[in-house]
Amino acid sequence: MARKLPMYKAISEAIAQEMERDENVFVMGEDIGAYGGIFGATSGLLEKFGPERVRDTPISESAFIGAALGAASKGMRPIVELMFVDFFGVAMDQIYNHIAKAYYMSGGQLKMPIVITTAIGGGYSDAAQHSQCLYGLFAHVPGLKIVIPSNSYDAKGLMISAIRDDNPVMYFFHKGLMGLGWMPSPPEATVEVPEEPYTVPIGEAKVVREGSDVTIVGVAKTVHEGIWAAEELEKEGISAEVIDLRSLVPLDKKTLLDSVKKTGRLVIADEDYRSYGMSGEIIATVVENGISLEAPPVRVAYPDVPVPYSRVLEKYVLPDKEKIINAVKRVI
Amino acid sequence: MEKVEEIPKETLLEIYKVMHKIRTYEETLAKWYYEGKTPRFDISAGPIPGELHLSSGQESAAVGVCLHLKPEDAVVGTHRAHHFAIAKGVDLKKMTAEIFGKATGLSGGKGGHMHLFDAYQNFSCSGIVGASFPQAVGVGIAAKLKGEDYVAVAVGGDGAANQGTFHEALNLAAIWKLPVIFVIEDNSWAISVPKDKSTAVSKNSERAAAYGIPGVSVDGTDVIAVYEVAKEAVERARRGEGPSLIEIKVYRLRGHFEGDPQHYRPKEDFELAKQKDPLLNFEKLLLEKGIATEEELNKIKEENVKEVQEAIDFAVNSPYPEPEEALKGVFAGGE
Numbered sequence: 001m002a003r004k005l006p007m008y009k010a011i012s013e014a015i016a017q018e019m020e021r022d023e024n025v026f027v028m029g030e031d032i033g034a035y036g037g038i039f040g041a042t043s044g045l046l047e048k049f050g051p052e053r054v055r056d057t058p059i060s061e062s063a064f065i066g067a068a069l070g071a072a073s074k075g076m077r078p079i080v081e082l083m084f085v086d087f088f089g090v091a092m093d094q095i096y097n098h099i100a101k102a103y104y105m106s107g108g109q110l111k112m113p114i115v116i117t118t119a120i121g122g123g124y125s126d127a128a129q130h131s132q133c134l135y136g137l138f139a140h141v142p143g144l145k146i147v148i149p150s151n152s153y154d155a156k157g158l159m160i161s162a163i164r165d166d167n168p169v170m171y172f173f174h175k176g177l178m179g180l181g182w183m184p185s186p187p188e189a190t191v192e193v194p195e196e197p198y199t200v201p202i203g204e205a206k207v208v209r210e211g212s213d214v215t216i217v218g219v220a221k222t223v224h225e226g227i228w229a230a231e232e233l234e235k236e237g238i239s240a241e242v243i244d245l246r247s248l249v250p251l252d253k254k255t256l257l258d259s260v261k262k263t264g265r266l267v268i269a270d271e272d273y274r275s276y277g278m279s280g281e282i283i284a285t286v287v288e289n290g291i292s293l294e295a296p297p298v299r300v301a302y303p304d305v306p307v308p309y310s311r312v313l314e315k316y317v318l319p320d321k322e323k324i325i326n327a328v329k330r331v332i
Numbered sequence: 333m334e335k336v337e338e339i340p341k342e343t344l345l346e347i348y349k350v351m352h353k354i355r356t357y358e359e360t361l362a363k364w365y366y367e368g369k370t371p372r373f374d375i376s377a378g379p380i381p382g383e384l385h386l387s388s389g390q391e392s393a394a395v396g397v398c399l400h401l402k403p404e405d406a407v408v409g410t411h412r413a414h415h416f417a418i419a420k421g422v423d424l425k426k427m428t429a430e431i432f433g434k435a436t437g438l439s440g441g442k443g444g445h446m447h448l449f450d451a452y453q454n455f456s457c458s459g460i461v462g463a464s465f466p467q468a469v470g471v472g473i474a475a476k477l478k479g480e481d482y483v484a485v486a487v488g489g490d491g492a493a494n495q496g497t498f499h500e501a502l503n504l505a506a507i508w509k510l511p512v513i514f515v516i517e518d519n520s521w522a523i524s525v526p527k528d529k530s531t532a533v534s535k536n537s538e539r540a541a542a543y544g545i546p547g548v549s550v551d552g553t554d555v556i557a558v559y560e561v562a563k564e565a566v567e568r569a570r571r572g573e574g575p576s577l578i579e580i581k582v583y584r585l586r587g588h589f590e591g592d593p594q595h596y597r598p599k600e601d602f603e604l605a606k607q608k609d610p611l612l613n614f615e616k617l618l619l620e621k622g623i624a625t626e627e628e629l630n631k632i633k634e635e636n637v638k639e640v641q642e643a644i645d646f647a648v649n650s651p652y653p654e655p656e657e658a659l660k661g662v663f664a665g666g667e
Contacts, residue, residue, distance in 0.1 A: 034596040035524035058494035058530035059461050059522055087460060090495065124376035125433065126383055127444040129459035182373045182591055308658045309444025310433030311381055316655035 002192035006179020008040030010152035010193045011117075014159035015042065015079060017197045019049055022077060025163055026053040028064050029081030029117075038083055039119045039178050061087065066094035068114045069102060077163060079115040085134045085172065088118070099168045100143035111166045115159070120148075121174040121221055121271055123318055124183060127309035133270075133302075135219075136277030138170050139248040145169040146248040147202055150177060150223040151189045154246055157200025165202060174220040174271075186224045203250035207259065211241035214265040214328050217256065217282055219245045222269035222300075222319055229324035238332060248278060253285055260286050265331040266297035269324050274301035298327040336556050336621065344623055345632065347399060347555055351391040351611050353636040354415045357424070358386045360640050361414075361431070365590050373591050379432055379648070384445055387415035389585035392610035393517045394419035396558025396580070397485060400566040406471040406484040408464040409457030410517075411446045416487055417457070422450045428643040434650035441653045442661065454482075462495025464488055465514065469501045472510030472575070483511040483569040490579075491522025493536045502577065506543040511569035513562070514577045517552075519584040524596035540577040552582035553608040583608045 005013065019025045026049075027042055033056035036043030046054045057064040061082055068078040082088060088095070095116070102110045122131030139146045145167055149155040155173065162169035177189040208223060209230050216226040223244040230240035241259050245252065260266050266286060268279040279299040286297070300319045308314050336344065361384070368378030375382065387394070390412070398407065398419035409416045417427055423438070430437030431445045438450055446459035454471075458464070468486030475482050492498060493516050505512040516536045520527045533539065540547025546568070550561045558580055565576035583605035587594045618624040 030522070031524045033524070038523070056525045056529060058525070059491040060494045060496070062496050089460070090462065090497070125381035125444065127447055127459070128442075129446065130383065182375050184374055184376070303659055305659055305662050306442075308442045309382065309430075309439075309447070310437075310441030310653055311376075312433070312652045312655050313441055313658040316658045 002194050005152045005193040006190045007152040007155045008178040010156040011041045012043045014156040018163040025077045027079045028055045032081050061091040065091040069099050072112050072114050077113045081117045085118045085120050086129050086132050096141045100141050112168045113166045114168045115162045117171045119175045120172045122307050128306040131307040133272035136272045148172045148219040150220050150244050151191045152193050153191050154200050161199045161202050203247045205245045205252035205255040208244045209242040211239040213239045215259040215263045216242045216267045218269040225321045226269050228321040264294040267327045268299050270301040275304050295331040300327045349632045350395045354391045354418050356636045356640050358388045384590040385412040386586050390582040391415050392552045392555035392558050393580040397562040404482040406454040408468045409487045411459045413457035420455045421453050422455050424643040425646040428647040429650050432647040435653040436650040462492045462497040465497045465501035468512050469504050472512040481570050485513045487515045490518040490527045502543045505575035506545045509574035512575040513565045516579045519582050523588045537579040545575050547577040549579040552580040553610045555614050
């Protein structure tokens, strides 16, 4: 039976159901126990499964993320949470040199069924060290799957897929979509979620709004901004198709290319930094596949500046509905 | 506080003044923080958006250490850094304007509450746990290479002492005999994780032994004890005798951040925090020992209230930055 759940509850429900199904699944991270995760993604798990399987860790990220590799090598399926993606620097070696490469380097001897979860996104003045997205940084490294849900249905299904996947999956949740009391979330992110376990395949994008004049591509929060932009544009007679990528790795090229072939115009809405990232990858994919566009594509991304604190400054650089509308008007 | 009689009265009153100023500032800021965030708490709303980590209850650590420092000495703080900023002498008006996101702030609104930088006072801080330790080591290297006698103070919480950076930095400072004072502010909580569940030894000061440097644990509810311990560490650093580790046991009067429901925290811990209030303890001591009269203290309090109010007024009345400023200042030497 479906009922509406906020994203944070959908994620914790997915983890709980997988922990019940498979005793090898366990969770580690800072404040994931009694607190239930700073963004609620592990709420209720400690009460259900106890401190052996739901382990609060010291602030020793290199150690507990590296430990996920060791546990995985012995058949466990760890889920590790590191609060904000901005904090990953200290544990990068374990992630990009070890977890990402172990399967390949070992010639397939070592599977790494690890889920690394973290919060992304800004918009509430938490400034340069607590507001980044950075998924492009991780998508760049071979061996890591990257998923980024935009609503609670996908959040649950993608989490179950991530846990069951034999590869390391980085699972990014946008703070502004979690449905927490203290951080407003668009109502569209809180949707009906079936009670029983189900999967959303990793690597399948979704056309969340059909249109014929332009393709707007986004993930997480920018999917909603894209839909709102499309609704406004419709009033002016412009028909925009909106794609929620849901996964950056693997990237669902077919859905992307089919849409761009149909519309002939492309706008990418990305809350990560503009250069060397997701938005460039999307354009490269389109160009490499020989699709000719009616107009040069436009990227609505974070300009290459650290996230400023002051509300007026952050609003100026954050991708939003208005910026997407302007971008669409440039390509039409 | 047995040494209190050996310290000049003016120093004692200065200690009181700065501690009280910090408390007044933090409690005033808290009121402003909740403006626009009630009845429904929305972290992005109001004149002070974003997270706010206040230091009420931990003033003694900042004051006890910083009163031995000169402007050229460096303090590298944490995400909870207002008390160290104030004790280090960071301009209160500019700091407040920064927290309000105004153009007149320390960084023109780009840094905010967790990223206060004051080059004149050699103060910096960040939102990344454990980042302070190696950075202070670098200041120590600079002092040594330049032949100067300034020192660096690295501040971290008890949670931060479990970061690799803490151990690496202690070792570096020790092998190179650098003028660094490592301060662990132990408030027993790494957000919701209690120290006894995160740290294998009961006192972080014991970890100094692993690096062959002095390690002292001191009761932060007694500001004079902190002051004395810090004095020795700073003097030792200035004499070129190398780093020290000071663990200061404090109590967090408020949540990890404002709005933190603290459902993980036992009632007794709140009670204990109230009993261990370093400001009230010190005030009581000054009066009981006849070091200061209530009148004298009231005068200090009034001055602090006035200064804090002026800082708030300055911040409130300052303009926001021009939005286009967001795109400037990524690189030195041009835009």
